[in-house]
Amino acid sequence: MIPEIGHILLVIALVLSFVGGLGAFALKRELPVLKISFILNLLLIGSFFALIYSFVIDDFSVAYVAQNSNTNLPIYYKFAATWGAHEGSLILWILSMNIWLLTFIFFDNSKNTNFSNYVFGVCCLVIFSFLLFTIFTSNPFERILPIPPINGADLNPSLQDFAFTVHPPLLYFGYSGLLIPFAISISAMLSGQPNKDWASSSRPWTLLACSFLTIGIGLGSWWAYYELGWGGWWFWDPVENAAFVPWLLAVALVHSLLVTENRNIFINWSLLLSIFAFAASLLGTFLVRSGILTSVHAFALDPERGLFILGIFSFFVLGGLVIFAFKNSTNNVASFYSLNSKEFGLLLNNLLLVVLAVSILFGTLYPLIYEAFTDGKQISVGAPYFEFIIFPFAILLGLLQGIALYISWGSTKSFSFIGKLIVEAISISLLTLVLLFILFDELISASFFAIFIFAWILAGSLMINFSFKSFANYLDFVNRRIGVMLSHIGMALLVLGIGVVSSYSSEKELIIKPGEKVEFLNKDIELLAIKDVQGPNFISKTAEIKVSDDKRVFNIQSEKRTYFPSGQVTTEAGIDTGLFRDFYVSMGDNFKEDSWSFRLQSKPFIRWIWLGALLITLGTFISSINLIRKQ
Amino acid sequence: MFRKLLTIFFATFIFGLTLAEEPNEVYPFEDSIHEERFLSLLNELRCPKCQGSNLAGSNAPIAIDLKREVYRLVKLGKTEKEVKTYLVDRYGNFIVYDPPFESDTYALWLAPLIIFLITISVILFRRFSN
Amino acid sequence: MKNLLNLLPLIAFVILIAVLYSFLTQDNDQLESVLVDQSVPEFRLPSLENPEITISKSNINKLPAVINVWATWCIACKVEHPFLMKLKEESIVTVYGLNYKDNRRKALDLLKKDGNPFELSIFDEHGKLAIDLGVYGAPETFFIDKTGIIRERHVGALTTKVWKEKFERFLNEDNDV
Numbered sequence: 001m002i003p004e005i006g007h008i009l010l011v012i013a014l015v016l017s018f019v020g021g022l023g024a025f026a027l028k029r030e031l032p033v034l035k036i037s038f039i040l041n042l043l044l045i046g047s048f049f050a051l052i053y054s055f056v057i058d059d060f061s062v063a064y065v066a067q068n069s070n071t072n073l074p075i076y077y078k079f080a081a082t083w084g085a086h087e088g089s090l091i092l093w094i095l096s097m098n099i100w101l102l103t104f105i106f107f108d109n110s111k112n113t114n115f116s117n118y119v120f121g122v123c124c125l126v127i128f129s130f131l132l133f134t135i136f137t138s139n140p141f142e143r144i145l146p147i148p149p150i151n152g153a154d155l156n157p158s159l160q161d162f163a164f165t166v167h168p169p170l171l172y173f174g175y176s177g178l179l180i181p182f183a184i185s186i187s188a189m190l191s192g193q194p195n196k197d198w199a200s201s202s203r204p205w206t207l208l209a210c211s212f213l214t215i216g217i218g219l220g221s222w223w224a225y226y227e228l229g230w231g232g233w234w235f236w237d238p239v240e241n242a243a244f245v246p247w248l249l250a251v252a253l254v255h256s257l258l259v260t261e262n263r264n265i266f267i268n269w270s271l272l273l274s275i276f277a278f279a280a281s282l283l284g285t286f287l288v289r290s291g292i293l294t295s296v297h298a299f300a301l302d303p304e305r306g307l308f309i310l311g312i313f314s315f316f317v318l319g320g321l322v323i324f325a326f327k328n329s330t331n332n333v334a335s336f337y338s339l340n341s342k343e344f345g346l347l348l349n350n351l352l353l354v355v356l357a358v359s360i361l362f363g364t365l366y367p368l369i370y371e372a373f374t375d376g377k378q379i380s381v382g383a384p385y386f387e388f389i390i391f392p393f394a395i396l397l398g399l400l401q402g403i404a405l406y407i408s409w410g411s412t413k414s415f416s417f418i419g420k421l422i423v424e425a426i427s428i429s430l431l432t433l434v435l436l437f438i439l440f441d442e443l444i445s446a447s448f449f450a451i452f453i454f455a456w457i458l459a460g461s462l463m464i465n466f467s468f469k470s471f472a473n474y475l476d477f478v479n480r481r482i483g484v485m486l487s488h489i490g491m492a493l494l495v496l497g498i499g500v501v502s503s504y505s506s507e508k509e510l511i512i513k514p515g516e517k518v519e520f521l522n523k524d525i526e527l528l529a530i531k532d533v534q535g536p537n538f539i540s541k542t543a544e545i546k547v548s549d550d551k552r553v554f555n556i557q558s559e560k561r562t563y564f565p566s567g568q569v570t571t572e573a574g575i576d577t578g579l580f581r582d583f584y585v586s587m588g589d590n591f592k593e594d595s596w597s598f599r600l601q602s603k604p605f606i607r608w609i610w611l612g613a614l615l616i617t618l619g620t621f622i623s624s625i626n627l628i629r630k631q
Numbered sequence: 632m633f634r635k636l637l638t639i640f641f642a643t644f645i646f647g648l649t650l651a652e653e654p655n656e657v658y659p660f661e662d663s664i665h666e667e668r669f670l671s672l673l674n675e676l677r678c679p680k681c682q683g684s685n686l687a688g689s690n691a692p693i694a695i696d697l698k699r700e701v702y703r704l705v706k707l708g709k710t711e712k713e714v715k716t717y718l719v720d721r722y723g724n725f726i727v728y729d730p731p732f733e734s735d736t737y738a739l740w741l742a743p744l745i746i747f748l749i750t751i752s753v754i755l756f757r758r759f760s761n
Numbered sequence: 762m763k764n765l766l767n768l769l770p771l772i773a774f775v776i777l778i779a780v781l782y783s784f785l786t787q788d789n790d791q792l793e794s795v796l797v798d799q800s801v802p803e804f805r806l807p808s809l810e811n812p813e814i815t816i817s818k819s820n821i822n823k824l825p826a827v828i829n830v831w832a833t834w835c836i837a838c839k840v841e842h843p844f845l846m847k848l849k850e851e852s853i854v855t856v857y858g859l860n861y862k863d864n865r866r867k868a869l870d871l872l873k874k875d876g877n878p879f880e881l882s883i884f885d886e887h888g889k890l891a892i893d894l895g896v897y898g899a900p901e902t903f904f905i906d907k908t909g910i911i912r913e914r915h916v917g918a919l920t921t922k923v924w925k926e927k928f929e930r931f932l933n934e935d936n937d938v
Binding site: 268272275279283286290292306307310313314317318321322324325326328365368369372 | 767768770771774775778780781782783784785
């Protein structure tokens with residue numbers, strides 16, 4: 001009964017969103033948009049809870065539950081399994097779009113009724129199309145009749161994990177947040193001339209979406225690091241790229257809206273970017289869920305679903321672009337800006353981010369293009385390619401970021417800060433190198449570039465050599481710009497983390513038997529025992545490892561789990577985390593008797609990558625909240 | 632690739648001392664340059680069966696066979712390029728994450744540069760024609 | 762000029778969508794082999810029946826033939842086994858077996874129980890020849906023509922349908938020559 005109620009709630013939401021969407025465009029008067037969004041929200045939450053309920057009570061007559069849960073699954077994961085696969089995650093996605101809409105309308109104080117109506121209308125239509133897609137191709141409430149299975153298949157074991165339970169909701173929240181800037185742009189073009197007021201109403205929401213995208217991607221990377229068992233934190237997998245491209249465009253949009261808001265220029269560009277960013281998030285969905293790209297994350301592969309998503313993508317993106325081409329009355333004359341202005345700096349920033357995004361998208365799709373043109377030959381485009389192309393972009397973006405806070409609107413009067421900045425950056429670099437030498441006893445030249453860029457961004461973001469009258473003045477300045485400072489410093493830490501971890505890492509694969517001692521990086525590593533452990537829905541071989549060096553002694557547990565009923569094997573890496581280095585142990589294969597191979601890795605500064613992502617999340621979040629409060 | 636690129640800027644690469652062969656190692660090397668090469672190859676070669684993972688990140692039986700093969704070739708003193716060619720001759724370009732630069736892939740490698748040049752010239756043209 | 766420039770993104774996205782649509786209809790489950798049109802690689806591996814006997818390329822001499830990669834742990838191999846038997850019994854083509862990463866005793870037991878379609882069985886415990894053939898897993902089947910050249914590769918179970926679609930033409934071609 002409960003699944004049917006969930007299904008019916010979805011259908012009511014479908015009708016309501018359709019009526020709301022049409023009404024908003026047809027009626028030229030004030031509508032109870034807040035009320036409708038609220039009701040829509042209740043319906044979707046109700047439906048979502050119906051699905052959660054079916055999981056919690058093990059209702060295996062519901063096909064989706066039967067495919068993604070199991071009686072033995074711990075209750076916490078039953079809960080999270082709700083969004084563990086395609087159908088359920090769609091409901092979560094739609095719900096989060098609606099939460100965005102509700103929040104936007106709640107804070108919206110625009111005097112232009114048409115503007116608010118249109119934003120509401122666009123959001124409703126997008127929600128409607130997603131509901132249509134869900135109900136017709138991916139209904140999570142579908143029953144297996146007449147004979148339901150006695151037990152479920154199980155949730156993919158590698159998803160049975162804390163980070164995974166929070167990573168998708170946050171990521172979807174970020175993805176779907178890009179709906180708001182899109183809707184605001186369409187609405188601005190339809191309801192009048194988009195100008196700086198439009199930009200200031202869009203910017204906080206773009207920042208907020210950016211914040212959620214960053215934390216979502218960051219958590220995904222952290223999850224991959226400890227769950228996939230090989231110590232990598234980013235793989236340039238198609239699905240990762242599908243999240244990275246919207247992030248790059250959202251970051252570009254944040255910066256171009258800043259220019260539009262302050263100088264009333266780049267209006268067309270900001271409008272287009274709003275459409276592109278939303279398009280990228282839909283495109284990501286398409287790539288992941290149509291199964292055209294094989295990937296570790298691939299959802300159920302279904303060309304029919306792919307066709308449907310492509311339809312949604314085409315309708316909204318082409319619709320947006322048609323409105324842009326024909327309804328947009330903004331003058332297309334090139335805006336005037338001088339080459340030493342903040343405007344030009346931000347233009348370069350946008351250019352680099354967008355070209356990078358397009359290149360990554362092209363690289364991701366290239367295997368398919370190649371296959372089509374070479375008659376079935378296969379090619380892989382992976383990490384080495386993407387790292388190669390991102391390198392020059394990252395350096396240029398980093399250099400720009402360092403001077404970002406110093407340059408002024410209109411024209412920068414003096415560039416004398418550059419000299420001081422270089423001195424600061426070199427000093428910070430040297431300090432960092434000294435620290436690295438103390439920590440690891442060697443200097444690896446491959447990391448110098450990243451260290452300098454880190455120091456350059458850090459020095460530029462801290463603005464310590466900017467002429468302040470007093471320390472109080474400086475604090476006041478920091479207080480006013482805390483958001484941008486935090487996010488830029490976050491970027492600096494991220495760069496340092498990537499630079500150090502990719503040059504200072506070391507690894508070794510050793511065969512060890514219980515009681516045996518080996519040495520790795522001046523540490524004594526002793527395999528104490530290999531135990532058989534019985535978990536709620538898995539059995540595991542757990543290796544107890546004692547690590548000792550001249551400073552301390554600690555224990556690490558590394559596991560190899562076999563989940564039932566699926567029989568899938570996962571590697572649970574044992575990690576000794578540290579601010580300056582992680583010590584990472586993953587279990588490999590069983591050699592004769594009790595001998596196992598272990599992959600021992602040292603991952604210096606890897607935490608800084610996620611620390612950086614966290615600061616970016618925090619910075620963009622604070623900026624956004626401050627802007628919303630001001631409105 | 633990231634590292635290789637950096638070596639262009641800094642020719643002085645610091646390597647650890649020559650390693651003594653430990654009996655416990657799954658893939659023992661006498662020469663640290665060989666070991667570096669082996670590890671970097673594992674990251675750049677794709678596990679054919681798993682479809683979305685490199686050799687370093689996979690424990691699939693075929694990945695283990697291929698690791699052993701790569702190990703054998705590196706021990707023989709083959710260069711990174713020779714090992715890749717060896718595998719591409721058997722598995723096609725699918726096996727390397729680092730696509731070759733040849734007529735079929737010019738578009739791939741040059742796209743970022745071309746897009747960048749086109750957009751920057753449009754911007755500068757519009758700025759200065761005003 | 763103004764409108765034309767504003768239309769540009771629209772045009773770009775129409776192209777993108779057309780490309781994406783073509784990807785959807787693209788069939789990409791077959792992995793193309795680079796070894797097609799090349800000679801069978803050199804190898805020296807023990808026979809499945811007797812570890813003392815070494816089999817090499819020169820033993821693959823009853824051509825045309827297929828080389829079938831199989832193992833006891835492979836479920837699809839059990840599916841295609843009757844078809845391989847049929848190839849042998851009706852003398853359609855010689856079948857060489859490449860026992861891939863398997864247990865010798867189990868493999869022999871299975872051949873005893875279900876029948877042995879293979880002219881010769883190569884025992885490739887560590888996947889040596891398999892790597893040289895670019896094998897992804899079991900089962901895979903290679904067609905070797907009269908001159909010892911690999912003409913076609915199939916990944917997955919060999920069935921009558923697959924045989925008709927991918928392999929039969931090479932038999933006929935050989936008869937014509």
